[in-house]
Amino acid sequence: MVNNQALSPAATSVEYVLDAVNAVAAYGSKTILHQLNLHIRPGEIYALLGANGAGKTTTLSLFLGFLAPQSGSIRVNGIDPGTHPAEARKQFAYIPENVALYEHLTARENVEYLLDLAGQRETADTIANSLAAAGLAPAAFDRRVSGFSKGMRQKVAIGLALARKVPALLLDEPTSGLDPQATTEFNRLLSLLRQQNVAILMVTHDLLSAADVADRIGFLEAGRLVEEVAAEGQDRFDVRLLHRRYAGQA
Amino acid sequence: MSTGNQMSKSHHMSWITHELKLLQRAYLSILALLLLLALSGLAVWSGLQEIRHQQTTIARLAPLQAEDLAAVAHTYADAPDAGYPAYYTFYSTWDAPSDAAFLAIGTRDSAPYVLRVRALGLQAQLYEGEIFNPELALPGRFDFAFVLIYLTPLFIIALMHDLISGEQQTGRLRLLASLPQGRQVWFRRTSLRFMLVLLSLIIPVLLGAVYADTSPGALAVILAVIASYVAFWFGLSLLLIVRGWRSVTNATALMSVWVLLTLVLPTLANVAILRAVPVHQGVDLMLAQRQAVHGAWEVPREDTMQRFYAHYPEWSNSAPLPQVFHWKWYFAFHQLGDESVAPQAQAYRAGLLQRQEWSNRLGWLLPGVAAQAILHRIADTDLLAQLAYQDQIATSTAR
Numbered sequence: 324m325v326n327n328q329a330l331s332p333a334a335t336s337v338e339y340v341l342d343a344v345n346a347v348a349a350y351g352s353k354t355i356l357h358q359l360n361l362h363i364r365p366g367e368i369y370a371l372l373g374a375n376g377a378g379k380t381t382t383l384s385l386f387l388g389f390l391a392p393q394s395g396s397i398r399v400n401g402i403d404p405g406t407h408p409a410e411a412r413k414q415f416a417y418i419p420e421n422v423a424l425y426e427h428l429t430a431r432e433n434v435e436y437l438l439d440l441a442g443q444r445e446t447a448d449t450i451a452n453s454l455a456a457a458g459l460a461p462a463a464f465d466r467r468v469s470g471f472s473k474g475m476r477q478k479v480a481i482g483l484a485l486a487r488k489v490p491a492l493l494l495d496e497p498t499s500g501l502d503p504q505a506t507t508e509f510n511r512l513l514s515l516l517r518q519q520n521v522a523i524l525m526v527t528h529d530l531l532s533a534a535d536v537a538d539r540i541g542f543l544e545a546g547r548l549v550e551e552v553a554a555e556g557q558d559r560f561d562v563r564l565l566h567r568r569y570a571g572q573a
Numbered sequence: 574m575s576t577g578n579q580m581s582k583s584h585h586m587s588w589i590t591h592e593l594k595l596l597q598r599a600y601l602s603i604l605a606l607l608l609l610l611a612l613s614g615l616a617v618w619s620g621l622q623e624i625r626h627q628q629t630t631i632a633r634l635a636p637l638q639a640e641d642l643a644a645v646a647h648t649y650a651d652a653p654d655a656g657y658p659a660y661y662t663f664y665s666t667w668d669a670p671s672d673a674a675f676l677a678i679g680t681r682d683s684a685p686y687v688l689r690v691r692a693l694g695l696q697a698q699l700y701e702g703e704i705f706n707p708e709l710a711l712p713g714r715f716d717f718a719f720v721l722i723y724l725t726p727l728f729i730i731a732l733m734h735d736l737i738s739g740e741q742q743t744g745r746l747r748l749l750a751s752l753p754q755g756r757q758v759w760f761r762r763t764s765l766r767f768m769l770v771l772l773s774l775i776i777p778v779l780l781g782a783v784y785a786d787t788s789p790g791a792l793a794v795i796l797a798v799i800a801s802y803v804a805f806w807f808g809l810s811l812l813l814i815v816r817g818w819r820s821v822t823n824a825t826a827l828m829s830v831w832v833l834l835t836l837v838l839p840t841l842a843n844v845a846i847l848r849a850v851p852v853h854q855g856v857d858l859m860l861a862q863r864q865a866v867h868g869a870w871e872v873p874r875e876d877t878m879q880r881f882y883a884h885y886p887e888w889s890n891s892a893p894l895p896q897v898f899h900w901k902w903y904f905a906f907h908q909l910g911d912e913s914v915a916p917q918a919q920a921y922r923a924g925l926l927q928r929q930e931w932s933n934r935l936g937w938l939l940p941g942v943a944a945q946a947i948l949h950r951i952a953d954t955d956l957l958a959q960l961a962y963q964d965q966i967a968t969s970t971a972r
Contacts, residue, residue, distance in 0.1 A: 387751050409753050412752060423748065428594070432594070441753050
């Protein structure tokens with residue numbers, strides 16, 4: 324049996340786990356993000372949509388600490404990733420678009436190794452629990468990941484995030500390349516993490532997946548967050564409206 | 574407190590285990606390390622064989638020398654004067670190898686370590702072979718110094734060139750960089766590779782040192798040289814691979830630096846030193862001495878003896894020369910022939926030492942030259958060792 328409780332992150336005291344206030348980001352003289360204000364609460368899934376070059380990946384890079392804002396502030400669970408990168412990185416897990424793992428290691432060995440690089444050691448039980456909670460079949464735990472599909476690799480990455488018990492999750496195009504069944508399964512995992520109070524920021528092109536799982540959807544246009552829509556009622560979002568909005572922008 | 578230490582130790586062990594696991598499945602890296610171990614072992618074995626061969630040759634000299642002396646004594650027992658046995662007697666001299674010579678053969682490969690000399694003009698006998706600086710004699714014999722200086726950097730380049738770019742190309746770099754200790758991974762992997770390269774080099778050296786009974790002091794210096802040289806190449810590799818270039822660019826840049834530091838610059842420096850410090854060839858000295866000696870046959874004998882007595886007044890009261898050939902005159906003009914080239918011999922020696930000094934200075938810029946110079950010094954196989962051997966011969970001949 325999977326012990327989800329044991330995988331829950333510690334309770335956080337800040338209002339916004341992922342917090343950007345008037346953040347301006349630039350590469351050289353080219354400004355990519357203008358006065359970005361983005362606030363994501365514990366247990367909230369935020370989908371950031373935008374055309375290519377709108378600034379989605381740059382937004383992630385700010386939270387990852389790969390890029391420092393020219394002005395404004397970025398906080399991850401209250402920590403500035405620019406000045407305290409190692410401390411800030413303890414607060415989030417990051418899943419890139421293509422989850423590249425060590426091909427000749429097994430799923431379990433990959434999680435164990437990457438946990439070690441996160442400065443964490445977990446028991447074999449915890450690792451198995453987290454992989455199971457991520458939806459990976461136990462028979463795959465000790466198989467080399469070289470034969471894994473993209474969906475299975477993502478489950479390993481989610482397993483890693485669960486084992487790390489971090490308060491925030493950053494996702495880069497998580498459903499790109501996944502079939503509808505795998506996307507549904509992935510969204511189920513995100514819902515599981517939401518229940519555990521993890522703040523999730525996903526940058527995506529996948530409007531349907533975002534509408535399915537996100538609590539709020541933000542539209543980035545030429546580096547500006549031009550609109551935010553929150554889920555409401557049982558239907559959550561008016562997908563046709565969202566599509567019109569997105570298509571019009573894209 | 575002790576729990577903390579244990580945890581830290583256990584974490585320390587854990588990263589080594591993890592990185593070893595990753596490395597052991599990178600078959601090319603393992604192959605490279607095994608090849609380096611094999612080359613290092615082969616070089617040490619070959620050095621030990623060469624030194625054993627030299628030792629065997631030297632060991633055969635004493636009984637042969639005794640046989641030689643007995644034969645000459647027997648043949649010239651009834652000779653009218655001592656000149657006959659003195660002329661026909663050869664004395665064997667040898668330069669016994671040091672206990673570390675097997676690691677860096679140096680000049681022992683090209684300059685004689687055994688010389689049979691007679692009580693005649695010494696200079697001609699000394700300079701029948703040439704002397705050179707082993708640091709600048711590219712790349713020379715296959716010994717451990719060669720493996721360390723020339724081949725090891727290539728293995729380090731093979732192990733390091735894609736350390737970061739490989740992660741970039743497989744798409745793991747951002748994931749690794751997003752982890753709290755993700756950036757330590759380069760330090761970990763470099764340290765592990767450094768330790769494994771060091772072990773591949775040091776294990777054969779230690780085994781060879783036990784076999785050759787190398788002194789702990791010499792061994793400590795040799796190990797320090799190996800560690801420093803390997804550390805230099807790892808440091809240099811790290812400096813280049815953190816720049817974010819592709820693997821092929823890293824490899825090309827590192828190979829270019831290798832060619833420059835181990836081949837091109839030492840060669841150019843050698844040419845520059847040879848031009849800056851011109852030294853006559855040893856063979857010129859030998860010819861000059863022989864010409865002086867041969868010319869002496871045409872000089873009136875009394876003149877030769879006058880010159881000889883002027884240099885060696887202690888012999889001036891000896892009996893006058895008879896009308897016929899006498900060995901005293903023969904040995905005297907040989908001695909004068911030697912003295913006639915003394916200034917050239919001094920200049921030759923000074924020139925060689927000056928070249929050596931310059932090549933030592935070069936070591937401050939070229940780590941390979943420095944490492945090689947130190948290894949040859951410790952192994953007693955450099956120019957200084959060769960000159961010291963000549964000094965020993967000269968001192969014994971003078972006696």
